[in-house]
Amino acid sequence: MLSTVTTxxxxxxxxxxxxxxxxxxxxxxxxADKGFHATTTRDIASxxxxxxxxxxxxxxxxxDLLFQLSRVGHEAARDDLAAAAAAADSxxxxxxxxxxxxxxxxxxxHQVARIVQYEFRHLSPDHQREVLTLRRExxxxxxxxxxxxxxxxxxxxxxTRATALAALxxxxxxxxxxxxxxxxxxxEQIGRTYATLALRLVGARED
Numbered sequence: 001m002l003s004t005v006t007t008x009x010x011x012x013x014x015x016x017x018x019x020x021x022x023x024x025x026x027x028x029x030x031x032a033d034k035g036f037h038a039t040t041t042r043d044i045a046s047x048x049x050x051x052x053x054x055x056x057x058x059x060x061x062x063x064d065l066l067f068q069l070s071r072v073g074h075e076a077a078r079d080d081l082a083a084a085a086a087a088a089d090s091x092x093x094x095x096x097x098x099x100x101x102x103x104x105x106x107x108x109x110h111q112v113a114r115i116v117q118y119e120f121r122h123l124s125p126d127h128q129r130e131v132l133t134l135r136r137e138x139x140x141x142x143x144x145x146x147x148x149x150x151x152x153x154x155x156x157x158x159x160t161r162a163t164a165l166a167a168l169x170x171x172x173x174x175x176x177x178x179x180x181x182x183x184x185x186x187x188e189q190i191g192r193t194y195a196t197l198a199l200r201l202v203g204a205r206e207d
Contacts, residue, residue: 017058019048019050019054019057019058020058022048022049022050023044023048023050023055023058023059023065024065024068024069024072025047025048026044026045026046026047026048027039027044027062027065027066027069028069028111028112028115029047029111030043030044030047031066031115031119032111032114032115036062036066036119036122037122039062040062041055041056041061041062044062044065063122063123063124063127066115066119066122066123067123067124067127067130067131069112069115069116070115070116070119070120070123070127070131071127071130071131071134073112073113073116074116074131074134074135074138075134077102077105077138078134078137078138078141080101081098081101081102081138081141081142082141084097084098084101085097085098085141085144085145090152090154091145091146091148091149091152091154091155091204092149092154092155092199092204092205094145094148095142095145095146095149095155095167095195095198095199095202095204096195096196096198096199097195098141098142098145099142099167099171099191099194099195099197099198100191100192100194100195101191102168102171102194103171103174103187103190103191103193103194103195104187104188104190104191106171106172106174106175106178107174107175107178107186107187107190107191108187110174110175110178110179110180113172113174113175114175114176117172117175118175118176138168139161139164139165139168142164142167142168143160143161143164146160146163146164146167146202147160149202149204154202154204154205155202155203155204156202156203157201157202157203163201163202166201167197167198167201167202170194170197170198171194174190174194178190
């Protein structure tokens with residue numbers, strides 16, 4: 001059986017300014033509740049306990065707030081997953097750690113994850129390119145693990161990039177369907193399940 005992984009999952013994007021964190025939380029709540037287009041800066045400010053002008057002290061627009069939330073979230077995920085991979089002692093362990101942590105994050109932070117993953121189309125072209133670069137870096141963490149596993153003989157795949165994208169697509173989908181009201185599963189169980197699925201995807205032996 002696959003052993004339980006213990007890598008901490010990324011939390012809501014961190015920031016040194018507590019007002020910015022409040023705005024991130026308020027924006028995530030508002031976007032999830034009303035959608036990006038229907039949400040106004042007044043909605044966000046109200047949820048954060050600020051005046052509308054308070055939003056513009058930190059962000060140039062609603063789109064800029066969405067971008068910064070996406071950017072910081074992707075950077076945190078990339079760094080945490082890279083650290084988890086570096087700390088693992090084998091490709092199977094690394095893949096299990098990374099996929100479990102990422103899946104748990106998509107469940108525990110499902111509201112933020114859903115916005116980061118599915119509101120992408122509302123970003124400006126320049127901001128889309130920056131976020132896409134970060135996504136490719138996250139993809140690269142998993143792709144490198146799989147390539148190392150193939151080289152070591154632990155994994156058996158013919159297309160490392162396609163396999164990495166398949167594993168990550170499974171994880172991203174957690175944000176679409178997960179809701180805390182689901183009683184049959186927990187983020188921890190989701191993490192273990194998706195780690196097992198990823199190992200099966202690459203043809204690894206489950207210890």
